Amino acid sequence: MSSNTPKQRSLLLISTLSVIVFVAIWETACRTGLVDPIFLPAPSEVLARAYTTLNNGTLIANVLASTRRVMIGFFMAVAVSIPLGLVLGTSRRACAIFDPLISLLRPLPSMSWIPLSLLWFGITETQKYSIVFMGTIAPALLYVIEATRNVDKVLILAARNMGASRIQVMREVILPASLAQIISGFKIILGLAWTCVISAELIAAKEGLGFMIMNGKEFFQTDTVVLGMVMISVTVLIIDVILRRIENKVLAWQR
Numbered sequence: 001m002s003s004n005t006p007k008q009r010s011l012l013l014i015s016t017l018s019v020i021v022f023v024a025i026w027e028t029a030c031r032t033g034l035v036d037p038i039f040l041p042a043p044s045e046v047l048a049r050a051y052t053t054l055n056n057g058t059l060i061a062n063v064l065a066s067t068r069r070v071m072i073g074f075f076m077a078v079a080v081s082i083p084l085g086l087v088l089g090t091s092r093r094a095c096a097i098f099d100p101l102i103s104l105l106r107p108l109p110s111m112s113w114i115p116l117s118l119l120w121f122g123i124t125e126t127q128k129y130s131i132v133f134m135g136t137i138a139p140a141l142l143y144v145i146e147a148t149r150n151v152d153k154v155l156i157l158a159a160r161n162m163g164a165s166r167i168q169v170m171r172e173v174i175l176p177a178s179l180a181q182i183i184s185g186f187k188i189i190l191g192l193a194w195t196c197v198i199s200a201e202l203i204a205a206k207e208g209l210g211f212m213i214m215n216g217k218e219f220f221q222t223d224t225v226v227l228g229m230v231m232i233s234v235t236v237l238i239i240d241v242i243l244r245r246i247e248n249k250v251l252a253w254q255r
Contacts, residue, residue, distance in 0.1 A: 041223040046230065049223040058212075063231055066197055066208040067239070069125065073132020074193040077140045078186060085144025085182075086170045095145070102138050110135030110196035114203055123204045128197060135196035136189050143185030147178035183247050187240065194236060209235075 023043050029035045030042035037045065053059035088095045113134045121127035151174050159173045201210025209228045216224025 038220065038222060041226055045223045046226050049221075049227050053224075053227070059227075059231070062207055062209050062212045062228075063235055066194075066201065066210065066232075067235055069128040069197045069200075069208065070132060070190070070193045071239075073129040073197065074136060074190055076129065076133045077136040077189070077193075081137060081140035081144050082175075082182070085141050086148055086174060088141070089145040089148025090166075090170060090174065102141055105134070106138040106142070108134075108138075110199050114200060117200075118204060123206070127204070128200050128208075131200040132193045132196045136193050139192065140186065140189050143189065144178075144182055147181035147185065148174055150181065151177040180251055183251070187243060190239070190243070191236065194232060198232065 026040075027043050030037060030040065030045075050059060084098075088098055110131055113131055117127045117130045117134075121130060155173050155177060156169055159169045164172065197208070198210040198213075201208040202214045205211040209232050212231075213225050213228035216222065216228065
């Protein structure tokens with residue numbers, strides 16, 4: 001572990017320097033007039049906008065609103081896809097019943113659900129949760145089904161030969177064996193959940209990062225637009241770090 005530390009530090013330094021160089025080139029291009037600020041503001045202007053919105057509280061409020069919507073809608077999809085995916089991955093009959101429905105839902109983009117969700121729920125938080133849920137449930141199910149089918153059949157047969165029931169096999173053998181692949185898939189789905197919520201906020205919202213971006217666009221505040229985009233990336237990175245730590249604890253037994 002200690003032998004890898006200098007190498008990790010070197011890679012971190014290279015990554016940090018690349019970001020600094022990129023920001024410096026961006027700032028220089030804007031300051032020298034190569035890029036019109038109305039199309040792309042300088043990093044210093046974005047930072048100034050961040051300072052202003054931090055002071056008046058709108059930046060934190062928008063970040064928290066979008067994060068709450070993403071996480072609630074995402075965990076709703078997780079809560080449904082794991083048990084249902086385990087059943088569909090182990091039962092051909094159940095898969096035959098649900099497969100046509102999944103095939104119909106999977107190609108639909110999250111934007112296509114916005115008109116119906118507005119009719120069903122209005123401009124409410126429930127409407128935002130539903131957009132994230134409907135935009136992620138089908139791919140989440142497919143990840144769970146695929147992970148379930150990749151479990152070594154020898155483990156399943158061994159458990160059955162020892163007298164385990166169908167539910168015990170799914171809970172004690174299939175779920176633990178497929179958990180690493182399921183979590184990897186869910187991390188990709190989480191990125192999709194952010195796409196869903198931003199789409200919803202761009203059209204019908206009173207707060208959130210999508211609303212912030214659209215509001216900046218309406219008033220020609222490109223620094224606000226870029227700030228909203230940057231905050232999406234930063235928030236996703238922070239959530240990813242948190243989820244990786246949780247994943248390391250949950251899957252510690254595999255190591």
